[in-house]
Amino acid sequence: MREQNKNSNTKDSIDITLRVQEAKKRDIGRNIARIDQEVMEKLKIKSGDVIALIGKKESAGIAWPSYPQDSGLGIIRIDSRLKKNTGTNIDETIQIRKVTVQSAQKIVLAPISVKIKSNPRFETFVKRKLNNYPVTINDFVYISIGISRDLTFKVINLKPNGVCTIKPETVLHISEHITEDEERGADYVTYEDIGGLHKEIKEIREVTEFPLRHPSLFNKLGIKPQRGILLCGPPGCGKTLLTKALINESEAFSILINGPEIIGKYYSETERKLREIFVTAKDNAPSIIVIDEIDSIAPKKELGIDKSEHRTTSQMLSLMDGFDDRGRVIVIGITNKLEFLETALLSPGRFDRIIEINLPDERSREEIFRIHAKNMPLVKMVSLKELARSTQNFSGADISAVCQEAAMSAIRRYQSQIDLESEIIDPELLEQIEITPNDFDLGIKKIAKNVNLREKLIENKKTKDSNN
Ligand SMILES: Nc1ncnc2c1ncn2[C@@H]1O[C@H](COP(=O)(O)OP(=O)(O)OP(=O)(O)O)[C@@H](O)[C@H]1O
Numbered sequence: 001m002r003e004q005n006k007n008s009n010t011k012d013s014i015d016i017t018l019r020v021q022e023a024k025k026r027d028i029g030r031n032i033a034r035i036d037q038e039v040m041e042k043l044k045i046k047s048g049d050v051i052a053l054i055g056k057k058e059s060a061g062i063a064w065p066s067y068p069q070d071s072g073l074g075i076i077r078i079d080s081r082l083k084k085n086t087g088t089n090i091d092e093t094i095q096i097r098k099v100t101v102q103s104a105q106k107i108v109l110a111p112i113s114v115k116i117k118s119n120p121r122f123e124t125f126v127k128r129k130l131n132n133y134p135v136t137i138n139d140f141v142y143i144s145i146g147i148s149r150d151l152t153f154k155v156i157n158l159k160p161n162g163v164c165t166i167k168p169e170t171v172l173h174i175s176e177h178i179t180e181d182e183e184r185g186a187d188y189v190t191y192e193d194i195g196g197l198h199k200e201i202k203e204i205r206e207v208t209e210f211p212l213r214h215p216s217l218f219n220k221l222g223i224k225p226q227r228g229i230l231l232c233g234p235p236g237c238g239k240t241l242l243t244k245a246l247i248n249e250s251e252a253f254s255i256l257i258n259g260p261e262i263i264g265k266y267y268s269e270t271e272r273k274l275r276e277i278f279v280t281a282k283d284n285a286p287s288i289i290v291i292d293e294i295d296s297i298a299p300k301k302e303l304g305i306d307k308s309e310h311r312t313t314s315q316m317l318s319l320m321d322g323f324d325d326r327g328r329v330i331v332i333g334i335t336n337k338l339e340f341l342e343t344a345l346l347s348p349g350r351f352d353r354i355i356e357i358n359l360p361d362e363r364s365r366e367e368i369f370r371i372h373a374k375n376m377p378l379v380k381m382v383s384l385k386e387l388a389r390s391t392q393n394f395s396g397a398d399i400s401a402v403c404q405e406a407a408m409s410a411i412r413r414y415q416s417q418i419d420l421e422s423e424i425i426d427p428e429l430l431e432q433i434e435i436t437p438n439d440f441d442l443g444i445k446k447i448a449k450n451v452n453l454r455e456k457l458i459e460n461k462k463t464k465d466s467n468n
């Protein structure tokens with residue numbers, strides 16, 4: 001934690017520098033910045049006050065006291081939205097400052113990615129949703145409308161300047177035009193989108209971030225950093241999700257490829273592509289190469305496969321051995337078919353760190369339900385704990401499917417009132433839709449069929465293997 005007197009309008013205004021850490025699940029989407037009580041006292045702010053957050057960009061958040069275990073660590077916990085609005089990543093620094101918050105007189109929001117036909121009623125609705133929301137110019141603001149996905153807007157005009165909050169008297173206008181700004185699409189995954197897997201996330205971050213950030217340390221100590229990491233485990237448990245988050249949250253240059261997608265018609269083509277990827281990664285180091293479904297390009301040589309596949313397997317082996325990068329390039333392989341992968345790839349110096357991503361336990365399932373039901377209007381009776389208890393053997397992908405099914409079941413009840421011809425569904429109707437425990441029961445029943453079938457197949461395979 002660093003303090004600095006600030007030459008700003010207020011004489012006694014100081015900046016305090018803190019290190020960014022991720023938000024706890026329950027704070028996500030609430031503009032909360034968790035900071036030490038001691039820091040709050042220094043800045044003369046109290047819990048619930050709006051403060052300025054200054055990273056590469058300036059934004060605003062609501063100060064809340066930190067969790068007891070974080071006390072004295074000099075950190076601030078903010079969610080991915082605030083990280084985006086302040087242009088910061090985990091472990092980077094951010095400055096916080098006390099500000100005089102003003103009520104916004106006028107604000108113009110431009111929709112991102114979807115065109116919105118606005119009308120005064122919709123604008124009033126958005127304003128009500130954003131009541132007391134802290135904003136600065138160029139911020140992204142998010143609102144959820146009933147059952148639909150979050151709508152994202154960019155603040156393209158704000159009066160007065162500085163940090164404002166939206167109030168009932170604010171004149172709010174929604175622009176007809178989509179802003180040109182590139183928005184992180186639905187595919188933009190962060191660690192917040194992952195339920196459970198805490199130990200696995202910590203491990204993969206340690207083995208990737210440390211050598212990429214501190215290569216000299218490894219040189220000095222004469223130890224070789226891990227070059228290859230293999231993620232394996234059953235389908236739908238978050239392997240791809242986790243690597244996407246890792247790439248997004250890391251500053252390293254990254255290349256994500258999918259094994260089957262780079263397999264060309266001729267083996268020489270696949271080999272060339274692989275070589276190019278390694279060269280590009282090296283040229284742009286520090287970097288991370290992720291090869292999803294790696295079993296497809298490096299299958300076991302003794303399996304009865306054709307020669308071309310042997311060639312790509314050999315190429316993979318020589319690429320892993322051939323480049324001396326001093327830990328500046330890390331390769332992550334992903335597979336759900338470890339038994340088909342060439343064993344030689346697991347030798348020291350190649351993929352020598354294996355991280356297993358298994359089916360979620362009950363606590364993790366509850367977290368996964370919380371993530372996927374985050375924007376869903378649930379009636380009070382829905383207990384995520386209960387849902388977690390009744391979904392044994394379900395993967396993360398199964399839980400996501402249960403939530404989709406539950407939402408569909410709720411929508412069906414309102415089908416007669418929805419005008420399917422209209423481009424925009426009445427937001428007030430969307431607001432009425434609620435998801436009940438019965439909707440979830442139906443979803444679980446439907447998905448349980450697939451889960452049971454899968455379990456049966458695994459059992460059959462096990463008995464077959466043990467008979468051989
Ligand atoms: N731990 C999790 N937390 C939240 N959502 C999850 C989790 N695991 C899976 N999901 C959901 O399931 C989807 C599929 O997961 P993912 O693609 O990461 O599985 P995978 O392990 O890579 O499976 P495969 O081996 O079939 O490629 C994710 O996009 C996400 O919606």
Ligand SMILES: [Mg+2]
Pocket residue numbers: 239240241292334
């Ligand atoms: Mg995958």
